[in-house]
Amino acid sequence: MPTGMxxxxxxxxxxxxxxxxGRFLRNPTTFxxxxxxxxxxxxxxxxxxxxxxxxxxxxxxxRVLIMRKLKGLEDAISLSxxxxxMGEEGWHFSEEAGTxxxxxxxxxxxxxxxxxxxxxxxxxxxxPVLWDKKTGTIVNNESRELLRMLDHEFQxxxxxxxxxxxxxxxxxxxxxxxxxxxxxxxxxxRAGFAQSQVAYEEAxxxxxxxxxxxxxxxxxxxxxxxxxxxxxxxxxFATLLRFDAVYYVHFKCNLHRIMDxxxxxRYLLDLYNQPGVKDTCNFDHIKQHYxxxxxxxxxxxxxxVGPAFPLSNTKAASKPHQ
Ligand SMILES: N[C@@H](CCC(=O)N[C@@H](CS)C(=O)NCC(=O)O)C(=O)O
Numbered sequence: 001m002p003t004g005m006x007x008x009x010x011x012x013x014x015x016x017x018x019x020x021x022g023r024f025l026r027n028p029t030t031f032x033x034x035x036x037x038x039x040x041x042x043x044x045x046x047x048x049x050x051x052x053x054x055x056x057x058x059x060x061x062x063r064v065l066i067m068r069k070l071k072g073l074e075d076a077i078s079l080s081x082x083x084x085x086m087g088e089e090g091w092h093f094s095e096e097a098g099t100x101x102x103x104x105x106x107x108x109x110x111x112x113x114x115x116x117x118x119x120x121x122x123x124x125x126x127x128p129v130l131w132d133k134k135t136g137t138i139v140n141n142e143s144r145e146l147l148r149m150l151d152h153e154f155q156x157x158x159x160x161x162x163x164x165x166x167x168x169x170x171x172x173x174x175x176x177x178x179x180x181x182x183x184x185x186x187x188x189x190r191a192g193f194a195q196s197q198v199a200y201e202e203a204x205x206x207x208x209x210x211x212x213x214x215x216x217x218x219x220x221x222x223x224x225x226x227x228x229x230x231x232x233x234x235x236x237f238a239t240l241l242r243f244d245a246v247y248y249v250h251f252k253c254n255l256h257r258i259m260d261x262x263x264x265x266r267y268l269l270d271l272y273n274q275p276g277v278k279d280t281c282n283f284d285h286i287k288q289h290y291x292x293x294x295x296x297x298x299x300x301x302x303x304x305v306g307p308a309f310p311l312s313n314t315k316a317a318s319k320p321h322q
Contacts, residue, residue, distance in 0.1 A: 022196030031138040045154045047076045053129040056282040057289030059238035060143035061128035067150040069276040072159030084285040086293040176232040183210035192251025218263035237271045262321040
């Protein structure tokens with residue numbers, strides 16, 4: 001598999017991990033510091049202090065990019081966007097349309113940022129990454145935690161104050177983010193990167209059972225936790241957005257498309273049309289990344305032309321279908 005990871009600070013060609021039955025295993029992220037507005041950590045929310053590295057292709061990075069937008073933190077947290085192609089050298093910076101090079105180190109590869117934070121780093125070089133310019137390290141590279149930090153810890157700095165994890169819904173939101181992670185968010189990867197028929201079928205079955213469940217729930221309410229948009233919705237949105245264009249074809253998640261589900265389509269379109277959100281969606285980067293970066297799945301590297309994307313040209317129902 002033509003990708004790599006850092007081992008004691010050295011770049012090694014290394015595929016994704018799998019178990020003895022061919023199931024894809026995701027490596028845990030290692031930078032897990034928290035920015036705290038109450039001063040209980042060394043990382044305080046400050047304008048201009050932090051820099052976010054993302055890929056527009058990556059659903060995990062996309063959640064964080066969306067929250068930066070929704071909270072109006074664009075001037076407070078600067079941004080780099082890697083090239084969509086991830087080859088043998090991992091994520092890299094380029095001059096391609098839609099990318100933003102690294103203004104801090106002028107890095108060629110994202111792995112340079114990991115090595116700056118820890119010269120002996122061992123692990124995968126993933127996006128998103130939040131860099132602290134003040135202490136010169138990576139604060140955190142786990143999207144779920146970054147999503148919460150941008151939502152809550154920058155409240156004084158944020159120019160838009162909507163809260164996507166209100167206290168009365170917090171436990172429901174956590175539960176739903178947990179519930180959708182394995183079958184859906186990670187489920188598409190478990191299907192796509194499965195290395196045995198059994199592992200693939202297990203992942204696809206769990207994925208569509210979960211999609212069917214949420215299709216029913218969204219027949220009765222607007223969003224995952226009820227009538228207001230929460231962090232859980234942004235976690236699901238990033239996966240649904242990529243589904244028909246990529247996961248259906250490339251990861252063989254082809255029992256149904258999202259557009260075959262009336263409620264999931266209505267929901268996807270609703271979230272896509274929330275102010276600012278479509279600015280964070282780049283189907284060119286999404287398709288270029290997946291179809292070109294996994295030659296073990298798509299050896300020709302040909303990027304499919306379709307779908308004739310429904311998000312921009314069909315009107316989905318604005319109310320749940322029972
Ligand atoms: N648990 C991480 C996962 C991030 C992740 O796996 N990102 C992918 C892109 S979609 C990546 O950078 N992969 C590079 C690699 O594994 O080498 C998070 O949610 O932030």
